[in-house]
Amino acid sequence: MGKELLKQAIQSAQASKKQGNPALSKEEAISQGLELINASKICLLGTNSEDGFPNIKAMLNLKHDGLKHIWFSTNTSSKRVQQLRKDNRACVYYVDEKNFRGLMLIGTVDILQDIESRKMLWSQGAEVYYPLGVEDPDYSVLRFTAQRGNYYQNLNNITFDIA
Amino acid sequence: MGKELLKQAIQSAQASKKQGNPALSKEEAISQGLELINASKICLLGTNSEDGFPNIKAMLNLKHDGLKHIWFSTNTSSKRVQQLRKDNRACVYYVDEKNFRGLMLIGTVDILQDIESRKMLWSQGAEVYYPLGVEDPDYSVLRFTAQRGNYYQNLNNITFDIA
Numbered sequence: 147m148g149k150e151l152l153k154q155a156i157q158s159a160q161a162s163k164k165q166g167n168p169a170l171s172k173e174e175a176i177s178q179g180l181e182l183i184n185a186s187k188i189c190l191l192g193t194n195s196e197d198g199f200p201n202i203k204a205m206l207n208l209k210h211d212g213l214k215h216i217w218f219s220t221n222t223s224s225k226r227v228q229q230l231r232k233d234n235r236a237c238v239y240y241v242d243e244k245n246f247r248g249l250m251l252i253g254t255v256d257i258l259q260d261i262e263s264r265k266m267l268w269s270q271g272a273e274v275y276y277p278l279g280v281e282d283p284d285y286s287v288l289r290f291t292a293q294r295g296n297y298y299q300n301l302n303n304i305t306f307d308i309a
Numbered sequence: 310m311g312k313e314l315l316k317q318a319i320q321s322a323q324a325s326k327k328q329g330n331p332a333l334s335k336e337e338a339i340s341q342g343l344e345l346i347n348a349s350k351i352c353l354l355g356t357n358s359e360d361g362f363p364n365i366k367a368m369l370n371l372k373h374d375g376l377k378h379i380w381f382s383t384n385t386s387s388k389r390v391q392q393l394r395k396d397n398r399a400c401v402y403y404v405d406e407k408n409f410r411g412l413m414l415i416g417t418v419d420i421l422q423d424i425e426s427r428k429m430l431w432s433q434g435a436e437v438y439y440p441l442g443v444e445d446p447d448y449s450v451l452r453f454t455a456q457r458g459n460y461y462q463n464l465n466n467i468t469f470d471i472a
Contacts, residue, residue: 149432151350151369156434163437187314188406190353192363199415200355200363202402206314239365243351252362269312271319274326275464301438 158246162300172306175297176213179249182240183210191218191290192237193229193255201229207240208267213251213295213308218288219267221275222259227286230255238290247299251308253292263287321409325463335469338460339376342412345403346373354381354453355400356392356418364392370403371430376414376458376471381451382430384438385422390449393418401453410462414471416455426450 170178183189188204195201203226209217216238220226230236234254241248258264261280267287268280276282292308333341346352351367358364366389372380379401383389393399397417404411421427424443430450431443439445455471 149371152371152432153434155369156432156437159437160434188404190365190402190404192355192365194357194361194363195415198357198396199398200357200365200400201415202353202355202363202365202400202413204402204404204406204411206318208312208315233361235362237363237365239353239367241351241353241367243367248367250365252358252364269315269319271316271323274319274322 155246159300162302167301170297170299170302170304172304175295175304175306178247178299179213179240179295179297182242182247182249183207183213185242186240189216190239190241191226191288192239193226194233194235195225195229196232201225213249213292215292216251216290217263217267218290219272219275220286220288222257222284222286226288227257230257230288236290238292245299247297250296251290251292252294252296253290253308256289256291258287258289259283259285263289318409322463325465330464333460333462333465333467335467338458338467338469341410341462342376342403342458342460345405345410345412346370346376348405349403352379353402353404354389354451355402356389357396357398358388358392359395364388368401376412376455378455379414379453380426380430381453382435382438383449383451385420385447385449389451390420393420393451399453401455408462410460413459414453414455415457415459416453416471419452419454421450421452422446422448426452
């Protein structure tokens, strides 16, 4: 697996270099980042564990508002919620492995249990996760709020604030 | 994108539940985790940034030794190396979005520049990243050493030590 993909990555980087590695503007990064989010089935949520190690968990890409807000559904009893209660700093990462590009958003997470948020992410059959239904105390909604982002493709990358 | 995938996840979880959500043994988790690593083109490296936020970056899945050691190539000048010099605690995550399973490994990273490690991960054309070749000071090898792992599929998950 390894070296074959490295060859592809090298070829992609070489093609970009031949074009002079054109620098990305903030507007291009945001536009391409949004396109990546819309094309992604999942994203990766990074949190701080209590023992100081970073943790990563794949989350379903259910709902977002631009790059500013992203919502996830999860079990209130999950390790992620326990960690976020103690430290709500997080990152959300989207990756396109075919085109060697990715978007990292840095921000904080609010843990919501209001009925509007619960209903917004509910789907038929979700009782398999939350047996008591949409009002199950073990059902929480995470709302991520981005402060800044980093978008890269091949050898180009740009960091930008998110207002 | 969102709700359709949620429906697939719910169906997969329901199918697993019908089979009684059979618990994973440590041996099964390690065996399935290794299979996931071998099938993965990329993985996600989690690090601690200086300002206390978790960071995530996709890395090419180049080489591993069981679940214990994973090697990555990167630029010495990269943000990842700067972060790992100050705090070498990290995690490595592999995800299979089609089958709703993932493997998180928790451990630490050593930054290597010995010639054997450099040659081990080198590939023809890698000068696009490291213009001075295999001895480029801007070429580093990251060696991740796992302490413990967490493997999940659908609603089942298990945490285990890695000797």
